[in-house]
Each structure stands twice: as structure tokens, then as C-alpha cells.
Amino acid sequence: MADMPHPDIGEVLFSEAEMLNRIAAIGAAVTRDYAGKELTVVAILNGSLLFAADLLRRVNLPLQVDAWSVSSYHGTESSGTIRFRQSQLADLHGRHVLIVDDILDTGLTLKAVRAHVESQGPLSTKLCVMLKKIRATAPATEADYVGFEIPDKFVVGYGLDYNENYRNLPYIGVLTGEAIARGRTA
Numbered sequence: 001m002a003d004m005p006h007p008d009i010g011e012v013l014f015s016e017a018e019m020l021n022r023i024a025a026i027g028a029a030v031t032r033d034y035a036g037k038e039l040t041v042v043a044i045l046n047g048s049l050l051f052a053a054d055l056l057r058r059v060n061l062p063l064q065v066d067a068w069s070v071s072s073y074h075g076t077e078s079s080g081t082i083r084f085r086q087s088q089l090a091d092l093h094g095r096h097v098l099i100v101d102d103i104l105d106t107g108l109t110l111k112a113v114r115a116h117v118e119s120q121g122p123l124s125t126k127l128c129v130m131l132k133k134i135r136a137t138a139p140a141t142e143a144d145y146v147g148f149e150i151p152d153k154f155v156v157g158y159g160l161d162y163n164e165n166y167r168n169l170p171y172i173g174v175l176t177g178e179a180i181a182r183g184r185t186a
């Protein structure tokens with residue numbers, strides 16, 4: 001019998017096996033699309049930690065990795081402004097850059113990240129996200145590789161957090177209303 005999900009998870013959207021299956025397909029697509037090129041992967045922390053680790057091992061290309069600690073989100077609402085927590089970022093001039101993040105929601109964070117990459121004169125910039133939320137309005141920036149599209153619900157696990165919790169869950173699940181409410185008053 002499969003393990004029971006965490007009690008704060010109302011519904012599991014994707015199991016670990018489903019995630020890994022899809023990540024293998026994205027890794028193969030990236031390997032094919034960048035054949036003969038060298039890549040710089042910019043992983044956005046902390047959310048893409050698990051996704052990037054699984055994806056990188058399935059990309060068969062010469063590549064470099066930089067991890068950017070960017071913050072924009074507080075609780076369940078996007079703030080739209082970003083802050084880099086480190087001062088030294090990789091030189092992206094003349095590189096093919098693949099930005100990797102956990103989720104494309106409003107896209108405000110990733111639009112700002114993309115603008116920062118493009119200001120450095122890379123050869124190309126693409127965006128890869130594990131999840132994309134289906135919303136009424138289009139995101140501020142589009143992704144080139146998407147793991148799964150999901151409904152507009154607040155999800156956690158596989159790197160995604162709620163107030164820094166639940167990142168270690170090996171699956172993606174919808175957080176219960178009670179758990180969200182508890183986090184608001186904590």
C-alpha cells in the first residue's frame with residue numbers, strides 16, 4: 001500500500017514517479033534542443049532545488065550551474081518585486097541560459113529574472129518550470145518547457161513551500177484550507 005500523504009495535503013496531484021517520468025522527458029527535450037551547445041542552467045532557489053537536481057541529472061550536455069536565491073513571494077500572494085540574496089552571480093555573457101524554477105504563477109518573478117539574465121548579453125534565454133498555473137490572465141512571461149499545468153490552487157511539495165514548510169514532500173499536493181489558515185495566524 002502507498003504511504004498516506006501528509007495530513008495537511010487535501011489532494012495529491014502528482015506522485016514522485018509521475019514527476020520523475022515527466023522530468024526524464026524534459027531532460028531529453030533539453031538535451032536534444034541544445035545539442036552541440038554549452039548550457040548555463042540558472043536554478044532559482046529555494047523552490048527549484050529538487051526539480052533542478054532531478055532535471056540536471058537527465059540533461060546529457062556540457063553545462064554549468066548557477067543557483068540564484070531570489071525572493072518575491074510572501075504567504076500565498078506574489079509581491080511582484082524581486083531581491084537577489086547574493087551579490088556574485090555567474091557571468092552569462094555569450095552563454096545559452098536556461099532558467100529553471102518551480103512554478104510559473106503570475107510570472108512576475110520570472111519576468112524580472114529573465115530581464116536580469118538578458119541584461120548580461122547571453123546568446124539565448126529560455127525558461128523551464130516544473131509547474132504552470134492555469135489562470136484567467138496570461139503570465140507576465142512564458143515558459144519554454146513546462147512539466148505540468150495545474151489549476152489555480154495553492155500547492156506544496158517537491159521544493160514548493162508554504163511559509164518555508166513542506167518542500168521535502170516527494171509529491172506535489174494541494175494544501176488544505178485549514179493548513180493555509182493555520183499558517184496565516186502562526
Ligand code: IMP
Nearest residue numbers: 047073078105106107108109154155160
Ligand atoms: P509569481 O511571481 O507569481 O510567478 O510567483 C512565483 C513564485 O511564487 C514561485 O517561484 C513560488 O515560490 C511561489 N508560488 C506561486 N504559486 C505557488 C504555489 O501554489 N505554491 C507554492 N509556491 C507558489
Ligand code: MG
Nearest residue numbers: 047073160161
Ligand atoms: Mg516560494
